[in-house]
Amino acid sequence: MATSPRYHVTVAAPINIAFIKYWGKREGGEHLILPTNDSFSITLSTEPFRSKTTAVLDASLTEDELWLNGEKESVAGNPRLVHVLAAVRSTCPADRAKLKVRVVSNNNFPTAAGMASSASGYCALACALVKVFQSTADVSVLARVGSGSACRSVYGGFVKWLQGTNADGTDCIAEQFANAAHWPEMTVLCAVVKGHKKDVSSTKGMQLSLQTSPMMPARIRDVVPARMAAVSEAVRNRDFASFAAITMSDSDDLQAVCRTTTPTIVYATDDSFQIIKLVHAFNEAKGRKVLAYTFDAGANAFLFTLRPDVPEVVALVNHYFPTPDELCAFNDPSLLRASKAVTLAPNCTALLGDYPKRPLTYLLQSPVGDGPREMSDAESLINLSTLAPILTVS
Numbered sequence: 001m002a003t004s005p006r007y008h009v010t011v012a013a014p015i016n017i018a019f020i021k022y023w024g025k026r027e028g029g030e031h032l033i034l035p036t037n038d039s040f041s042i043t044l045s046t047e048p049f050r051s052k053t054t055a056v057l058d059a060s061l062t063e064d065e066l067w068l069n070g071e072k073e074s075v076a077g078n079p080r081l082v083h084v085l086a087a088v089r090s091t092c093p094a095d096r097a098k099l100k101v102r103v104v105s106n107n108n109f110p111t112a113a114g115m116a117s118s119a120s121g122y123c124a125l126a127c128a129l130v131k132v133f134q135s136t137a138d139v140s141v142l143a144r145v146g147s148g149s150a151c152r153s154v155y156g157g158f159v160k161w162l163q164g165t166n167a168d169g170t171d172c173i174a175e176q177f178a179n180a181a182h183w184p185e186m187t188v189l190c191a192v193v194k195g196h197k198k199d200v201s202s203t204k205g206m207q208l209s210l211q212t213s214p215m216m217p218a219r220i221r222d223v224v225p226a227r228m229a230a231v232s233e234a235v236r237n238r239d240f241a242s243f244a245a246i247t248m249s250d251s252d253d254l255q256a257v258c259r260t261t262t263p264t265i266v267y268a269t270d271d272s273f274q275i276i277k278l279v280h281a282f283n284e285a286k287g288r289k290v291l292a293y294t295f296d297a298g299a300n301a302f303l304f305t306l307r308p309d310v311p312e313v314v315a316l317v318n319h320y321f322p323t324p325d326e327l328c329a330f331n332d333p334s335l336l337r338a339s340k341a342v343t344l345a346p347n348c349t350a351l352l353g354d355y356p357k358r359p360l361t362y363l364l365q366s367p368v369g370d371g372p373r374e375m376s377d378a379e380s381l382i383n384l385s386t387l388a389p390i391l392t393v394s
């Protein structure tokens with residue numbers, strides 16, 4: 001039986017996908033991660049993919065420790081983590097602040113999935129630390145200082161990250177705009193393409209764009225504020241056609257900003273460009289906007305569509321990028337099964353000309369999710385008797 005004070009918690013946190021992108025930190029905002037503009041995202045479900053973090057505070061621990069995806073990491077060598085820990089300790093009861101913490105964290109998505117894990121990872125970390133230290137800090141502020149986009153994963157549904165104006169970042173927070181039940185038909189597919197390129201990190205990329213892309217001033221001043229207002233209306237009214245048009249424009253702008261950055265940045269691969277072409281051609285063939293794409297600082301396509309259209313969209317994706325079932329990770333497997341029964345209309349079977357058909361690395365499906373959730377002791381990543389890290393991914 002433990003004789004020393006011991007506190008523990010395990011949290012699962014979701015990925016979020018922005019449809020109005022965060023791309024740039026305002027002056028003096030590198031350390032606190034204060035963005036140049038608001039952004040807006042959809043939080044995915046924690047099924048099938050999530051980050052999971054267990055944190056234990058115990059008097060027997062002699063240093064702060066982090067185990068990430070099975071490897072012990074240096075805490076001191078990670079300035080963002082040091083910053084998060086300091087912020088938690090400055091906002092918690094003194095008897096907890098003096099205890100050391102052991103953190104064990106993993107992602108259940110394969111590394112090859114090329115999914116950005118910093119949002120779900122720092123969100124899980126922030127939730128776990130606030131709980132275990134009994135900190136009064138705002139969880140989204142803490143997640144933000146780990147990685148900007150992580151602050152949006154703190155809430156379920158449709159989430160805005162407000163840029164704020166305070167120099168100390170206290171009003172630079174995420175807030176829920178609408179919960180998952182507001183638009184339950186909204187569905188996200190992630191097409192993880194082959195041929196991973198060596199990427200410029202988003203942290204570095206946005207820094208370069210802010211310094212050099214001639215598009216950035218107008219984006220910050222006019223373009224994003226107008227889009228935030230328009231897309232808020234679209235989400236409020238569940239107007240998919242408007243949502244899709246604004247989402248694709250913002251994704252295209254991010255790519256244009258990167259292209260006009262010096263040195264130029266291109267995250268998209270041939271497959272990414274073909275998916276963009278496919279989405280436009282499919283919408284045209286259907287005579288309405290069925291599908292929207294968005295891309296982050298990478299080649300993978302995130303597709304938004306409404307649930308009744310999912311089987312046909314999956315059939316479409318599989319027609320051009322035939323992906324074996326075992327590489328399809330669906331929150332709702334009945335949607336994958338339903339796609340098998342779909343026969344694409346003749347005007348949808350030759351949309352990419354003679355572009356070679358090749359499989360995706362993964363095809364993922366998720367509804368809009370409810371945000372992070374606390375997990376039971378049985379799911380802990382730390383043995384709660386011995387404090388040994390449990391390093392198998394579960």
Ligand code: DP6
Nearest residue numbers: 018021022147148149202203296297
């Ligand atoms: C393209 O949150 O990874 O995904 O704050 O430097 O950690 P840091 O950057 P990060 O940037 C994400 C950028 C993006 C757009 C978005 O998610 O809004």
